[in-house]
Amino acid sequence: MNTPPSSTFFSAPPDWGWLIVLYFFVGGLAGGSYFLAVLIDFFGRPEDRPLARLGYYISFPCIILSGLLLTLDLTRPERFWHMLFDAHSFSPMFKAWSPMSIGSWALTIFGLFSLLSFLSALAEAGRLKWPAARRIRAPGVLGGVLSVLGGLLGFFVAGYTGVLLSVTNRPIWSDTPLLGMLFVVSAASISAALMLLLVGKSGGKMPGVRALHRMDAWVVVLELIVLVAVVISLGPGARAVMNSWGVLLLVGVVLIGMLAPLALYWRNLNATAAAVLVLVGGFILRLVIVFSAQGV
């Protein structure tokens, strides 16, 4: 009998499928684009404010979609609120050591922040006639506090999913403590890519677009380094990806999602294509991580 490389190989797959892959992607976009928008608000120029607003426009619909996807994935969706309140006593349900428990609260609270920033961005752009909403936009004191807290929560939402996978007993997921880090970095890279894609031609006037473009390239390099560290940290457990999933990881994520866009960026070629490739790679990354561990 073939001795499994790790004790994690005796657990059962939880059947987290396409809905979860999609959630990991959309949730990463929600948190990442909010964080980037906050960075631009604080360190960008006044001309960059439309770019920051774009980040908030992406974040809110994505976090709503995240909640829907997660609820749909439950086998008893009507009981989604059991994550937040005790089913019998109705007192708040919170377990600080369970990533799914903290994550449920983080999603809910971040959703509120995301909504407020979304409304304030709309008001600033003149699309929403609500003067009060403009006041919760950075750099005012209230807006500043909202942005900083929201940005931190955004990163939490983007990263906790990776920690959640590590806090199980499945192969790959729990054989490395680095998945949270990988998801955080990847959330930044896909969010920057989506913002660059959506800003389109109107971005030419904004100096922040160039900066975001360059930052995305840096983050993709960082993501590649973290991905290599993840595979190394798996040790003998890496056997679980030494199959067609590993090939998809190499071709779909490293080659198409990281090296190709870097080359395009380096040569100052098609920036749109580079952004699309980063998004495709980010999706395949989550696909491989979710499904490969369950095929074991």
Place this chain on the structure above:
Amino acid sequence: MAEPMGFYTDTTVCIGCKACEVACKEWNQLPSTNGGQNTLSGDSYDNTRALDGIHWRHVKFVEQFTDDRKDGRWLLMSDVCKHCVNAPCLEVCPTNAIIRTEFDTVVIQSDTCNGCRDCIAACPFGVIEINPVSGTAQKCTLCYDRLQGGLEPACSKACPTQSIQFGTIRELRGRAQKRVDQLQQMGEKRAYLYGADDKMLGGLNSFYLLVDKPEVYGLPPDPKMPTRNLKMGSWFSALGAIVVGLMGVINFRNRGTSENAGEGRP
């Protein structure tokens, strides 16, 4: 709290009759087939194959045969939830559907579970699955309802060879150690106890007497708590966030200078 109760399963006397599986299904009103589909494994007398939401007991048939099939043996083992003292499923459950009872057993409350399936990924033994009838995660309750009524669990009651024994953990551990000593004296030097002390997940309240490596029975040699990765995972995530944040600050700050430099090029 009552004294901790559990199972001691002596695999050396299991005859693979599956009376435990049947008794479990009868008492707990679990469907005999999944949606009317009666699937046969086709290569083994074991047609249950694994524990899941409608199989809370599973008699494993480990078939060890030589290639020419002239020599061989069956290792039979009635598998069940281990009712770990430090239970990984209970640890991660975000709804508190999984509780520890007054008998020190682990029970999933079906009216609370919302089917997030985190416990399935957390259980190092692959015990839990979704029951398609209730749509919730289910597993052995160590017959919590029978225990509350002063009865012993259905499976151990039905076991004709006393392979499955029910009792207080203290008493079962003593009985199991005597049996190991007896087997050792009789020449079965491979006999040992799996999960009978506090080292494995704080102790398994359903522990086993085995005569081969745990892997052979499909048991993890070194099961761990899921939260072992929590601290490191969180720190690394924070580190990732800080590095990405710094990259953002540097790029948005330097934007002006590098932009000017770009414009200065011919």
